[in-house]
Each structure stands twice: as structure tokens, then as C-alpha cells.
Amino acid sequence: MSKALVNKAGAQRVRAGHLWIYKSDVKSVEATGGIVVEVLDEASNFVGKAFYSDSSEICLRIVTTRNELVDDTFWRRRIVEAASRRSISTANAFRVVNSEADLVPSLTIDNYNGVFVVQTLSQGTDRLKETIFRIIADEFAPVAIVERNDAKVRLRESLPLANSIAFGKIPDPHFIE
Numbered sequence: 001m002s003k004a005l006v007n008k009a010g011a012q013r014v015r016a017g018h019l020w021i022y023k024s025d026v027k028s029v030e031a032t033g034g035i036v037v038e039v040l041d042e043a044s045n046f047v048g049k050a051f052y053s054d055s056s057e058i059c060l061r062i063v064t065t066r067n068e069l070v071d072d073t074f075w076r077r078r079i080v081e082a083a084s085r086r087s088i089s090t091a092n093a094f095r096v097v098n099s100e101a102d103l104v105p106s107l108t109i110d111n112y113n114g115v116f117v118v119q120t121l122s123q124g125t126d127r128l129k130e131t132i133f134r135i136i137a138d139e140f141a142p143v144a145i146v147e148r149n150d151a152k153v154r155l156r157e158s159l160p161l162a163n164s165i166a167f168g169k170i171p172d173p174h175f176i177e
Contacts, residue, residue, distance in 0.1 A: 001038045002031035004052060004060055011041035014048055014062055019100050021050065021060035029059075033158075034123035036063060036070045051105060051124025055158040061105035061122060075128060076135050078104050083140070093176040096140075107132065113176045114143035118166070121149075123157050133166050144168030 006014075010025030021039070031037045033054035039047040039062070049070050050060035063070060082102035086094050096109040096116070106122035109132075116136050120126040126149075133145050145167040154161060 001049075002029075002035055002052070004029045004031065004037045004039050004050065005044075006039055006041060006047065006060070008042060010060075011039075011045075011047045014039070014065065019062040019103075019105060020058045021062070023057050023059040026059045029054075034127035036124065038067075051122055053123045053157055056122065056156050058122075061100075061124060063103060063105060063124075072131055072135075075104070075131060076139070078102065079109070079132070079135050080139055082109075091177060109136065111140070111142075113174065114141075115146060115168075115170055115174060116140065116142045116144070117146045117148050119148050119151060121151060121153055121157070123159065126154075126157070126159050137167060142168060144170045146170070 005027045006021055007025050007027055010021040031052045035052055036049050037052045039050050039060060041047055046067050048062045048065040050062045053059055079097055082097045086096060092113040094111055096111050097104050097107055099105060099108050107125040108119040110117045120129050136142055136145055144165055147162055147164050147166045149162040
């Protein structure tokens with residue numbers, strides 16, 4: 001696995017619960033942008049695993065502080081757990097994944113009566129976009145999946161702006177409560 005070495009301040013912030021490590025706290029990285037790296041402190045102690053960005057000031061976004069495998073099963077579990085915390089039986093519109101609050105940094109998923117709207121706002125989640133779409137399709141049987149990646153913050157990640165239907169068709173009219 002690729003590695004990132006961070007200074008004492010960066011490691012201490014993560015151990016205190018902060019999920020971001022800034023470029024100024026990174027001593028070295030052996031990785032390309034968008035992949036998950038193992039984060040180590042200056043003494044080579046494990047700090048966590050994080051999305052690495054090679055262009056943003058938010059260089060590392062922690063996805064776990066456990067030394068666990070971060071694969072498709074990991075992401076499926078995170079998305080399903082987040083959805084179970086957020087669904088409200090009387091509403092047909094709700095936030096499924098709320099980014100850092102659900103330990104899926106830079107990913108937002110909303111459900112509008114079966115139309116799932118996805119924002120991938122870092123190189124890491126953008127790289128996982130097809131996996132995320134597949135998980136939504138498998139777990140939630142959506143009517144449609146909309147990629148809503150027109151937020152200007154993506155430019156800080158050197159990512160293009162995009163807004164399209166990735167799956168299905170949006171009903172016309174489409175009602176939400």
C-alpha cells in the first residue's frame with residue numbers, strides 16, 4: 001500500500017478526531033492522487049488510512065483510523081450504515097451519506113424519492129465514482145442516479161465539473177415529500 005508520512009501536529013490532530021491533514025503537515029507521500037494511502041507519523045506509527053490529493057491543500061482525508069482493508073466491501077458497508085442512520089419512514093427525500101460525518105470524506109448522496117444525487121468532491125471519491133454508483137444500484141434499487149459534480153470546490157482538486165444522469169431516467173413529474 002502507498003504511504004504518507006505526516007508530522008507530529010498532523011498525527012495529533014487525527015488522533016484527537018480531526019479527519020483532515022493539510023499539505024503543510026505532510027512530510028512525504030509515495031502515491032498518485034485519488035488513492036487510499038496508509039498514514040504514518042514521524043516514528044512510523046500507524047495513524048490511519050486516507051484519500052490522498054496531489055493538488056488540494058487538504059492533502060489527506062482520513063477514511064479509517066483502524067488498520068483495515070479499504071476495498072469495495074468497506075465502501076458498501078459505510079454507505080449502507082450511513083443510509084440506515086438517515087432514512088426516515090415518513091419522508092421520501094433524505095441525505096443518505098453526509099461526507100465526513102459518515103466517515104466517507106467528500107462524498108454526499110441524497111435520495112429524492114428514488115432519484116439518488118451523488119457528489120464526489122475529492123480525487124479519492126471521484127476515483128470511486130463507478131463503485132459508488134454500483135453500490136447504490138445494488139443496495140437501493142434507484143429510479144435514477146444523478147452525478148451532480150458542478151461544485152467549484154472540485155477545481156481545487158483538479159477535477160472537471162460535471163452534471164449528468166449516470167443511471168436510469170428521472171420521472172416527469174417527480175414528487176418528493
